[in-house]
Amino acid sequence: MLERLELFPHVIEMNYQARRRLGCCVYLIFDGTDWLLIDIGYEDTVTDIIELIRQMDFPLANCRYLVATHADVDHVQGLARAAELLPDSTTCGHPDAARLLAEGDRVTTYAEITAQGISIDMPTLELNQTIDEGDRLSIGELELDVWHTPGHTVGQLTFQLGNLLFSGDNIYRDGCVGNIDAHHGSDIPQFIESLVRIRDSDAEWLLPSHGPPFRKDNELLQSTIERLSGYCHMADFGTCAVDWPLMEEWDTELALGFRAD
Numbered sequence: 479m480l481e482r483l484e485l486f487p488h489v490i491e492m493n494y495q496a497r498r499r500l501g502c503c504v505y506l507i508f509d510g511t512d513w514l515l516i517d518i519g520y521e522d523t524v525t526d527i528i529e530l531i532r533q534m535d536f537p538l539a540n541c542r543y544l545v546a547t548h549a550d551v552d553h554v555q556g557l558a559r560a561a562e563l564l565p566d567s568t569t570c571g572h573p574d575a576a577r578l579l580a581e582g583d584r585v586t587t588y589a590e591i592t593a594q595g596i597s598i599d600m601p602t603l604e605l606n607q608t609i610d611e612g613d614r615l616s617i618g619e620l621e622l623d624v625w626h627t628p629g630h631t632v633g634q635l636t637f638q639l640g641n642l643l644f645s646g647d648n649i650y651r652d653g654c655v656g657n658i659d660a661h662h663g664s665d666i667p668q669f670i671e672s673l674v675r676i677r678d679s680d681a682e683w684l685l686p687s688h689g690p691p692f693r694k695d696n697e698l699l700q701s702t703i704e705r706l707s708g709y710c711h712m713a714d715f716g717t718c719a720v721d722w723p724l725m726e727e728w729d730t731e732l733a734l735g736f737r738a739d
């Protein structure tokens with residue numbers, strides 16, 4: 479049996495377990511013999527991940543849930559394959575993620591970024607169950623509270639387990655956030671609300687979907703909130719910006735006429 483490398487009691491992360499980078503963070507939460515996965519990553523790592531789980535002596539038939547934090551290709555490309563290999567599990571995600579997965583939406587999920595020559599497989603899948611704000615997922619005696627935290631994309635979920643927050647693509651240890659892109663359904667004011675909610679929560683640790691876990695740091699969250707608040711008024715963020723104060727200044731100057739001084 480492979481030694482289980484728990485990050486926190488009841489929580490294993492598969493990149494840490496493998497001691498190498500597989501892709502996005504894949505969290506295995508367990509109690510007794512029951513377990514679930516939050517995200518699965520790309521299809522080509524699915525069999526390695528499931529093999530590691532088997533070697534850690536988790537019964538494959540006891541996978542209760544395969545959860546999608548959201549429907550980006552780097553988080554869910556392998557979900558259909560994992561569902562085949564773990565037929566007793568229930569696949570679940572936000573209704574918006576369910577729609578993108580069922581439709582095989584290649585643009586919103588980043589499977590297709592034509593301008594950068596990116597075009598990868600995005601297997602379609604009908605999720606078994608949709609989950610949303612206020613729902614709970616049970617695993618043994620543990621309960622995960624489901625939060626809807628839109629901003630990075632419409633169907634982004636976060637999960638609270640006691641003092642741990644599985645925070646998806648909301649914020650990483652360096653203060654970066656999941657990318658902001660109009661074609662991805664990003665919404666900066668909603669993103670700020672999600673970050674404020676995380677800042678004001680009683681969670682002590684954030685377990686993001688990329689990179690290492692980190693202790694919740696309200697100064698880091700605040701500086702990220704302020705950065706995104708600035709984005710609301712910058713042309714850099716195109717149609718994701720709320721306004722552009724320079725245009726109002728220009729209107730005034732157009733009325734007054736240009737003076738080269």
Ligand SMILES: [Zn+2]
Binds near residue numbers: 502552
């Ligand atoms: Zn991501």
